[in-house]
Amino acid sequence: MPLRKYQSTYFTLSMSSFSFSRHLFQKCIDQEMELNGAQNNGINGNFMYGNSVHHVSVRTQVSVNPAKLKSLRQRWNVRPSEMSKKTLNPIRAIVDGMKLTPNPEKPMIALSIGDPTVFGNMPTDDTVLQAVKEAIDSHKYNGYAPSVGYQKSREAVANFYSCPEAPLEDKDVILTSGCSQAIELAINVLCNPGDNILVPRPGFSLYKTLAVSMGIQVKHYNLLPEKSWEIDLQHLESLIDDKTACLIVNNPSNPCGSVFSREHQHKILSVASRNCIPILADEIYGDMLQVSRGEFCARHYRPRSQDSHELDQ
Numbered sequence: 090m091p092l093r094k095y096q097s098t099y100f101t102l103s104m105s106s107f108s109f110s111r112h113l114f115q116k117c118i119d120q121e122m123e124l125n126g127a128q129n130n131g132i133n134g135n136f137m138y139g140n141s142v143h144h145v146s147v148r149t150q151v152s153v154n155p156a157k158l159k160s161l162r163q164r165w166n167v168r169p170s171e172m173s174k175k176t177l178n179p180i181r182a183i184v185d186g187m188k189l190t191p192n193p194e195k196p197m198i199a200l201s202i203g204d205p206t207v208f209g210n211m212p213t214d215d216t217v218l219q220a221v222k223e224a225i226d227s228h229k230y231n232g233y234a235p236s237v238g239y240q241k242s243r244e245a246v247a248n249f250y251s252c253p254e255a256p257l258e259d260k261d262v263i264l265t266s267g268c269s270q271a272i273e274l275a276i277n278v279l280c281n282p283g284d285n286i287l288v289p290r291p292g293f294s295l296y297k298t299l300a301v302s303m304g305i306q307v308k309h310y311n312l313l314p315e316k317s318w319e320i321d322l323q324h325l326e327s328l329i330d331d332k333t334a335c336l337i338v339n340n341p342s343n344p345c346g347s348v349f350s351r352e353h354q355h356k357i358l359s360v361a362s363r364n365c366i367p368i369l370a371d372e373i374y375g376d377m378l379q380v381s382r383g384e385f386c387a388r389h390y391r392p393r394s395q396d397s398h399e400l401d402q
């Protein structure tokens with residue numbers, strides 16, 4: 090049964106210099122039908138568009154599906170979505186509710202927020218500050234940026250992380266709003282509801298917050314305090330099943346502060362390679378390290394061959 094027949098709709102519009110798109114017109118009709126229980130064959134009224142009010146007089150011949158009428162809402166009933174109900178950030182739950190009265194005799198050291206800059210320990214480099222100031226003063230960047238980031242910026246990132254074994258181009262890079270958005274995007278791309286992801290324990294809580302809200306199961310693999318918080322590889326591998334969509338590796342680790350040795354990283358890669366599980370590498374603190382980048386960074390590793398599962402530098 091046709092709901093509406095716009096071919097036979099005729100309407101008169103009394104509006105000043107205003108082009109009334111078919112889309113907007115349909116919206117008006119929809120709204121009017123909702124308000125009036127879709128009884129009418131026409132619309133008469135004032136509509137706001139921009140800053141001005143326009144009088145619209147519309148006659149329609151609209152066929153209405155009675156079944157649809159029953160479902161029209163009679164009153165407001167806006168409820169939180171299922172996803173929002175499943176979204177819980179345990180860090181915020183603890184930190185926001187914390188009420189401490191500091192001992193006035195002692196200086197307080199805040200250990201709750203991993204933001205060294207705010208406590209003056211890692212000031213932003215002058216080169217960065219200067220570049221930001223120049224960008225603002227230039228007025229060149231006041232509009233919308235491409236949603237994946239400016240090409241020049243993506244090129245710069247690609248050049249920085251590129252290596253002969255895994256060459257990168259700007260099209261391989263997406264700039265996000267913080268690492269949180271990058272993690273969310275990556276989980277969204279790799280996982281479907283019902284899949285599971287492997288997450289370190291102890292670990293950064295956001296992985297679980299995001300995954301659970303998307304209907305993705307979280308399986309925790311253990312880190313071993315007696316081994317400088319290395320991954321318990323046997324435990325890790327025992328968790329993998331056919332629903333495992335990705336392995337999250339956080340190195341250097343929050344909250345452990347540990348950095349995996351090259352050898353340990355090879356072993357992690359072997360597990361992932363043997364089971365064909367992609368790694369989501371959260372290396373947010375990688376550039377804070379005082380050691381040479383090669384000691385740590387995953388970009389220096391690649392599978393030697395799919396069959397041998399051995400890994401090369």
Ligand SMILES: Cc1ncc(COP(=O)(O)O)c(C=O)c1O
Nearest residue numbers: 203267268269293339343371373
């Ligand atoms: C391991 C880890 N990953 C991701 C994030 C989120 O980073 P951002 O603040 O850039 O969203 C944090 C922040 O504390 C973190 O510790």
